[in-house]
Amino acid sequence: MQTSNSDLSYILNHLGEEREHYLQAVSPPIFQTSNFTFTDVAAMRNSLQDELNTPFYTRGCNPTVAILRKKVAALEQAEDALIFSSGSAAIASAVMSQVAQGDHIVCVSKPYSWTNKLLDKLLKRFGVQSSFINGTDPQHYANAIQPNTKILFLESPNSITFELQDIEAVVAIAKQHNLVTIIDNSYASPLFQQPIPMGVDLVTHSASKYLNGHSDIVAGVLCGSHEMIRQIFESEYMTLGGIISPHDAWLMIRGLRTLPLRMKHVSETTEKVVEYLEQHPKIEKVYYPFAKSFPQYDLAKKQMKRATGLFSIQIKAESIEEIERFCNRLNRFLLACSWGGHESLIFPMCVLYQSQNYRSTELPWNLVRMCIGLEEAEVLIRDLEQALE
Ligand SMILES: Cc1ncc(COP(=O)(O)O)c(C=O)c1O
Known part of the structure; x- marks a missing residue:
C-alpha cells in the first residue's frame, strides 16, 4: 500500500484509519462517547500526558475526530489540524490564540461577515484593535503594520467579490516583521490552494462548505505546525470547547472521500x-x-x-x-x-x-x-x- 501523505487517494481512503482496532471495518466506527475508561490509575494518569492525542474525554480527543484531523492536516500539507463545530469557531480560536490586550491585527477589508464582527466588535471589547486594508497590493499590509501588530489576516479569495491577496508576498512581509499569518482558505479548498507550503502559519476552513460537501453539517478546521496546534489545543480549543461531535466528524470523513x-x-x-x-x-x-x-x-x-x-x-x-x-x-x-x-x-x-x-x-x-x-x-x-x- 502507498503510504505517502501527498498521495490524495491514500489520504482519503486510508490515512488515520487503524482498521485492525475495529474488526477491519472499512468505514470507521463513530465513537459516540463523551468518556473513556482506564484499567488502572497509572494508565489514567499516563493518558493525561498527551490529551491532544489520547482518548480521555471527547472535548479533547475522540478517535473518530482523530482520523479526520490526520486527513485534513495531510490535505493542507500541515503538520497537524484541529476540527471545530464551525468555521467561525476555528477562525475565532486561531485569531484569539495570537493576541492579547493592546495588540493589533491587519486584515483584508472584506473578510467573511462574522470574521469582520470578531475583529471589529468582539475583540475590541478586549482591547485588540484591527485595521482593514484593501489587500490587493501586498504593500497595503506593510503600510498598516504598527509596533503592536501581531497578525496579518488573509482571505483569498473572499466569497462574494473574490479579491485575492498575493499570499507569498504577504508572508514575506509578515516574516520581515515577525508576525503570524492566518488565512481563510474556504473558497479554494486544499485541493486548489495550499497556503502552508507558501509559508502561511495557520489555515482555516469553513468545512461546512467543500470539505464536507453535502450541506448536512456545520464544521470548521484549523491547520498549522505541531507547536501552534498544541498551543491552541491547550488554550482556546479546550477552554472555548467549540468541538465537532463524533457523528459530524464521521459525516465529514465520508464527505471527504469524494x-x-x-x-x-x-x-x-x-x-x-x-x-x-x-x-x-x-x-x-x-x-x-x-x-x-x-x-x-x-x-x-x-x-x-x-x-x-x-x-x-x-x-x-x-x-x-x-x-x-x-x-x-x-x-x-x-x-x-x-x-x-x-x-x-x-x-x-x-x-x-x-x-x-x-x-x-x-x-x-x-x-x-x-x-x-x-x-x-x-x-x-x-x-x-x-x-x-
Ligand atoms: C469564507 C467563509 N469563511 C468562514 C465561514 C464561517 O464558516 P461556518 O459557517 O462553518 O462557521 C463562512 C461561512 O459561510 C465563509 O463563507
Whole structure:
C-alpha cells in the first residue's frame, strides 16, 4: 500500500484509519462517547500526558475526530489540524490564540461577515484593535503594520467579490516583521490552494462548505505546525470547547472521500456556466477569479490550481423587484446562503438590504452570488436562460 501523505487517494481512503482496532471495518466506527475508561490509575494518569492525542474525554480527543484531523492536516500539507463545530469557531480560536490586550491585527477589508464582527466588535471589547486594508497590493499590509501588530489576516479569495491577496508576498512581509499569518482558505479548498507550503502559519476552513460537501453539517478546521496546534489545543480549543461531535466528524470523513471528484466536476461545470453568462446581454459583470476579465486573473492562476464553483454576477436590471423575479424563477438553483455542497445555490445581495448585521451598502443591489453544485452544466444553463428571459 502507498503510504505517502501527498498521495490524495491514500489520504482519503486510508490515512488515520487503524482498521485492525475495529474488526477491519472499512468505514470507521463513530465513537459516540463523551468518556473513556482506564484499567488502572497509572494508565489514567499516563493518558493525561498527551490529551491532544489520547482518548480521555471527547472535548479533547475522540478517535473518530482523530482520523479526520490526520486527513485534513495531510490535505493542507500541515503538520497537524484541529476540527471545530464551525468555521467561525476555528477562525475565532486561531485569531484569539495570537493576541492579547493592546495588540493589533491587519486584515483584508472584506473578510467573511462574522470574521469582520470578531475583529471589529468582539475583540475590541478586549482591547485588540484591527485595521482593514484593501489587500490587493501586498504593500497595503506593510503600510498598516504598527509596533503592536501581531497578525496579518488573509482571505483569498473572499466569497462574494473574490479579491485575492498575493499570499507569498504577504508572508514575506509578515516574516520581515515577525508576525503570524492566518488565512481563510474556504473558497479554494486544499485541493486548489495550499497556503502552508507558501509559508502561511495557520489555515482555516469553513468545512461546512467543500470539505464536507453535502450541506448536512456545520464544521470548521484549523491547520498549522505541531507547536501552534498544541498551543491552541491547550488554550482556546479546550477552554472555548467549540468541538465537532463524533457523528459530524464521521459525516465529514465520508464527505471527504469524494472531494477530488466533486471539485473536478464543480470547477469544470462552473467554467461552462461562467462562459455562458459572460456573453449574455443581460449580464453586466461576472466576478470569477479564473475569468480573463477578472482584474487579478494572473495572480489567481499563479497561486490557485483551479477556481471553484462560487462566483457572482451583476444583472442589468432596473429594480430589486427584477432581481427578485430572476431568482424566484430559477428551478435548479435553491435560494440559500451557504455554498460548497452538492446543490446549486443562489444568494441575491438585495436580501441583505434590511439586515442590521451586514454592511450591505458596500455591495451592489444587483449583485447575485451563485454556487454551482453537482448538476450538469447544460441543465443549469437552460435554467438560467429561462430565468433571464
Ligand atoms: C469564507 C467563509 N469563511 C468562514 C465561514 C464561517 O464558516 P461556518 O459557517 O462553518 O462557521 C463562512 C461561512 O459561510 C465563509 O463563507
